[in-house]
Amino acid sequence: MSDPVFLGIDTGGTYTDAVLFSETRGVVAKAKALTSHDDLATGIAAAADAVIAQSGIDAASIALVSLSTTLATNALVEGRGGRVALVAIGFEPADLERAGLLEALSGAPVYRLPGGHDVHGKPRSLDLSALHSALPTLAEEVEAIAVAGYFAVRNPEHEIAVRSLIREATNLPVTCSHELSSKLGGPKRALTTLLNARLIGMIDRLISASTTFLAARGITAPLMVVRGDGALISASEARLRPIETILSGPAASLVGARHLTGLSRAIVADIGGTTTDIAILEDGRPRLDPEGALVGGFRTMVEAVAMQTHGLGGDSDVAILRDGIAAGILLGPRRVVPLSLAALGDGNDLVTSLKRQLANDRPGRLDGRFAARTAMTPPRHLPERDRALLSRLGGDFRALDAVLVSASERSALDRLAGQGLVRISAFTPTDAMHVLGRLSLWNGEAARIGAALLARQRDGRGEMLAVDETQLAERVIATLTEISAHKVLEAGLSEDAARGSGPAFDPARSEAVRRTLARPLSIVGFRLSLDRPLVGLGASAATYYPGIGALLGAEITVPDHADVANAIGAVVGQITETAEVLVTAPEPSLFLVSGGAHVERFDAEAPALTHARETASAIARAKAGRAGAGDPSLTLDEYISAPVIDGQRQFVEARIRAICSGRPRLAVDPT
Numbered sequence: 001m002s003d004p005v006f007l008g009i010d011t012g013g014t015y016t017d018a019v020l021f022s023e024t025r026g027v028v029a030k031a032k033a034l035t036s037h038d039d040l041a042t043g044i045a046a047a048a049d050a051v052i053a054q055s056g057i058d059a060a061s062i063a064l065v066s067l068s069t070t071l072a073t074n075a076l077v078e079g080r081g082g083r084v085a086l087v088a089i090g091f092e093p094a095d096l097e098r099a100g101l102l103e104a105l106s107g108a109p110v111y112r113l114p115g116g117h118d119v120h121g122k123p124r125s126l127d128l129s130a131l132h133s134a135l136p137t138l139a140e141e142v143e144a145i146a147v148a149g150y151f152a153v154r155n156p157e158h159e160i161a162v163r164s165l166i167r168e169a170t171n172l173p174v175t176c177s178h179e180l181s182s183k184l185g186g187p188k189r190a191l192t193t194l195l196n197a198r199l200i201g202m203i204d205r206l207i208s209a210s211t212t213f214l215a216a217r218g219i220t221a222p223l224m225v226v227r228g229d230g231a232l233i234s235a236s237e238a239r240l241r242p243i244e245t246i247l248s249g250p251a252a253s254l255v256g257a258r259h260l261t262g263l264s265r266a267i268v269a270d271i272g273g274t275t276t277d278i279a280i281l282e283d284g285r286p287r288l289d290p291e292g293a294l295v296g297g298f299r300t301m302v303e304a305v306a307m308q309t310h311g312l313g314g315d316s317d318v319a320i321l322r323d324g325i326a327a328g329i330l331l332g333p334r335r336v337v338p339l340s341l342a343a344l345g346d347g348n349d350l351v352t353s354l355k356r357q358l359a360n361d362r363p364g365r366l367d368g369r370f371a372a373r374t375a376m377t378p379p380r381h382l383p384e385r386d387r388a389l390l391s392r393l394g395g396d397f398r399a400l401d402a403v404l405v406s407a408s409e410r411s412a413l414d415r416l417a418g419q420g421l422v423r424i425s426a427f428t429p430t431d432a433m434h435v436l437g438r439l440s441l442w443n444g445e446a447a448r449i450g451a452a453l454l455a456r457q458r459d460g461r462g463e464m465l466a467v468d469e470t471q472l473a474e475r476v477i478a479t480l481t482e483i484s485a486h487k488v489l490e491a492g493l494s495e496d497a498a499r500g501s502g503p504a505f506d507p508a509r510s511e512a513v514r515r516t517l518a519r520p521l522s523i524v525g526f527r528l529s530l531d532r533p534l535v536g537l538g539a540s541a542a543t544y545y546p547g548i549g550a551l552l553g554a555e556i557t558v559p560d561h562a563d564v565a566n567a568i569g570a571v572v573g574q575i576t577e578t579a580e581v582l583v584t585a586p587e588p589s590l591f592l593v594s595g596g597a598h599v600e601r602f603d604a605e606a607p608a609l610t611h612a613r614e615t616a617s618a619i620a621r622a623k624a625g626r627a628g629a630g631d632p633s634l635t636l637d638e639y640i641s642a643p644v645i646d647g648q649r650q651f652v653e654a655r656i657r658a659i660c661s662g663r664p665r666l667a668v669d670p671t
């Protein structure tokens with residue numbers, strides 16, 4: 001296989017991108033297709049078939065398939081995901097209120113069991129009676145289970161026992177906290193496990209759609225998925241640990257940006273349909289967030305790039321801020337289907353409804369807003385009022401002013417949309433670009449009428465939001481540009497603060513920054529600058545980022561193939577797996593090694609350290625093998641705390657970290 005060809009696929013909130021890539025020829029072919037949320041296989045097949053047809057290659061000769069996605073990130077940003085339960089072993093009620101865990105639970109059932117371990121891994125008595133009582137009906141109430149035990153990273157035996165019991169009694173997927181992180185911090189680790197369980201169904205559907213397509217085309221190449229730190233894992237591992245795919249798409253875009261531009265220092269901003277993701281490249285590498293990935297307001301224990309993800313994109317919902325006297329425009333964080341896109345499927349009905357609303361003498365608050373039912377099967381636990389609303393919706397978009405019969409149903413609609421059972425269509429920045437003639441992808445008439453409806457909405461003074469659809473569209477794009485500039489500045493200032501170069505602050509609250517971005521006519525002027533280029537990625541980067549660069553006075557780089565940077569990053573990365581083992585000495589001549597399946601006891605330091613190195617190495621190699629690495633290399637990092645006190649060396653602890661890295665195994669050349 002002298003010049004193997006790799007297939008990279010990126011499934012985003014709006015588009016699914018595909019690219020065929022060769023290490024010697026670079027991008028061989030690329031294509032886009034709309035992401036088909038009801039059946040992800042449709043969008044994947046459309047994009048992948050297009051690049052295979054362009055290249056003329058035999059699909060069976062593809063040596064590697066790698067997938068990146070923003071679906072998990074988008075779900076957390078938008079508050080979506082499956083209904084799950086948490087089994088908390090050894091936690092007190094107050095623990096559930098820490099680290100944002102109570103907010104993340106959002107009414108999900110919690111089963112607190114006595115048990116857990118102490119800091120050295122010594123077990124407390126485990127009582128499973130509450131779980132036994134819940135098991136008969138558990139599968140009817142939730143889709144997945146998260147299990148978190150007190151000090152489970154020191155000894156996971158109670159988590160393993162609970163997992164075995166649940167798996168024997170139900171067919172539900174179960175995630176244990178010790179499988180996701182080796183760090184202390186029970187509530188934060190429980191939060192990470194809960195979010196992982198919430199994402200299992202979504203990522204499973206994505207991987208199933210991908211494997212179905214590959215099998216249908218005779219492609220036998222390994223299927224990889226990009227993690228949030230830019231490394232690759234096998235699809236089977238991603239199914240078990242979907243939380244690791246949060247920031248998958250953004251991480252792949254950073255890898256792709258480095259490959260496409262050759263820049264080692266840059267600010268990289270990737271604007272998609274749902275989110276804008278911003279990170280800093282330094283010395284050719286993105287910095288990993290030492291506190292864990294922050295997505296949708298939740299601080300997780302997932303090791304990922306230090307990325308700021310904002311619910312701001314081309315498909316962000318454009319809403320009106322009516323607080324106070326003056327009206328303003330709000331963008332996101334929820335993604336909706338642009339009116340111009342929704343009008344493609346049932347354009348006549350949607351445009352007719354828009355015209356009917358525009359013919360009314362007075363604007364309505366539901367004008368220009370539509371809903372459609374998705375193909376997902378409603379869960380059995382769905383409240384009757386939500387089920388009744390769902391039954392009135394069909395597969396085609398219907399105007400909300402003709403669907404909602406009470407104010408309370410607005411909340412029900414939001415819940416249904418959050419569970420992926422309903423799609424909302426409304427005016428977006430993508431529609432604004434159609435109104436201004438900068439895009440002509442879809443139905444421009446629907447976009448123009450939607451803009452006209454929004455323009456005549458009234459603020460607190462009774463004045464219209466804009467004089468016509470053109471002014472409204474310009475205002476929406478100006479808002480997106482200004483917010484994007486603020487977010488880029490925020491990312492740069494946060495990075496400066498992380499390096500100790502100054503305090504972090506919100507640039508939106510700085511009068512100097514506000515005046516600089518607003519460019520007022522004033523005697524005293526301010527000027528901003530960045531110390532590195534701003535790399536714009538995404539299909540719409542060339543449209544939006546020149547304006548953002550002008551506000552910031554920044555050098556803008558939009559590389560060739562910026563529209564498929566994520567898909568390129570998905571195939572040029574490598575597998576990296578780590579394992580950490582801890583050695584402690586709670587008393588003289590007793591050394592405990594934790595990090596494996598059990599806590600091991602030794603009476604001397606040397607054999608304990610030897611065992612720790614062997615355990616960490618074995619775990620890292622096994623993880624790299626499961627992740628799909630072909631011929632990985634292994635390195636060991638050691639930190640030993642043993643201060644000399646009164647002339648005597650006092651061992652405190654040792655941390656042994658094994659890192660196993662390598663490229664994925666390739667398919668055997670069929671020739």
